[in-house]
Amino acid sequence: MEIKADTTVCIGAGMCALTVPEVFDQSEDEGTVELLQKVPPQELEDGVRRAVTLCPSGAISIA
């Protein structure tokens, strides 16, 4: 699983950082998504899928 994050559409809702803080963070200034790891360990994949579903703006996706 590889994660993609698009900060141009991110609205800083923070659902990703709340759901999988090991993988997602928010930038200090703009609150937009920051990827801590592009390829998450297998045990976090379910959480990442949930974060993708919860993201309100479609800023994160998995390939």
Add this chain to the structure above:
Amino acid sequence: MSDVTFPMVRRRPLDPPDEATELRQQGAMHRMTYPDGHRGWLVTRYSAARAILAHPHFSNRQELSHPPLPSQLERVRMQRERKMPAGVFLRMDPPDHTRYRKLLTGQFTVRRMKALESRIEEIVNAHLDGMAAAGGPVDLVQMFALPIPSLVICELLGVPYEDRAQFQEDSKLLLSLETKAEEAIAALGRVMAYLYGLIQRKRKEPSDDLLSGLIEGGELNDEELTGVSFLLLVAGHETTANMLGLGTYALLTNPDQLAAMRDDPSVVDNGVEELLRYLTIIHVGPIRTALEDVEIEGTLIKAGETVTLQLPAANRDPSRFPDGDRLDVTRQAGGHLTFGHGIHQCLGQQLARAEMRIAYPALLRRFPGLRLAVTPEEVPMRSDMGIYGVHRLPVTW
């Protein structure tokens, strides 16, 4: 095809209106005649509501929409005659909305809200001390549910808390569905004038708060700053306060769920999500208007048509939340639509979560014998307000 009109009443205080539930069972989209004669839509199912909230062809601009309630007609007409206040970015589309939202997102991150937790705990504990000192019965709304979010948003924005009485009164007038149009416009004017004056004062004497930060940032003029602070102040007042009031009522009338929230810290995060889903205090709306023809789940919505989303019914949709009419604090309730979805999803949601995660367990642990001081039927519900909840919640312990 059925033809729906508003308003709808929640006959059982914790459940969506029966009409809305019946409509959801029939389908996702329903023809609805608006009070001004417009033929638009009512949306009652989860997936359709979510799709509309995320769709770029649906606008949130007030001047394009038709109000679903007869009582709002006159108010919206009067508001349109005046210019929409600058800075109220909830009612804007991109790129105008994007500009404002980006200025604020950094202030409401998960990390910032976590940093606020110890201050929220202090505020919660001070109010629990106040309740204990007063002795029961007390009105939980006045002593706990309203003052805590009020104090937190005032501190965060930099609004002097001693000024709260007037704008709490005005915010109540603005959010009541029964306020006469002239009164609502006057209340709006008073809050705006107050905030405009506050911004002038802060320009001269800045301090370490969000409004001062926005002023120093230099991106917004005074009118825009007034609109932004109006939106944040009103949103911060009525929403979390009603979640705390109605949520406590829901727990007191569901003792097994109350016990879980009180005794099992691992339940609390999810329990807060479940209360948000189950109660869906957004009583009317959101409302959107199609900018172009859009097909949603096989139904064509034409350009110019207004859609009203019935979120209380959508959040109980059994295809998304099995056995959705049951309050179950252990259910995976994430993904509910109470904070909205799409680009307008609530900016303050992480603040609201932090407040609720701290306040509910603290209240229930401080007063393990907490109970209603009246019968459940005697608690006055906010059916007359845009944000649902309890007007008063007499409790004792």
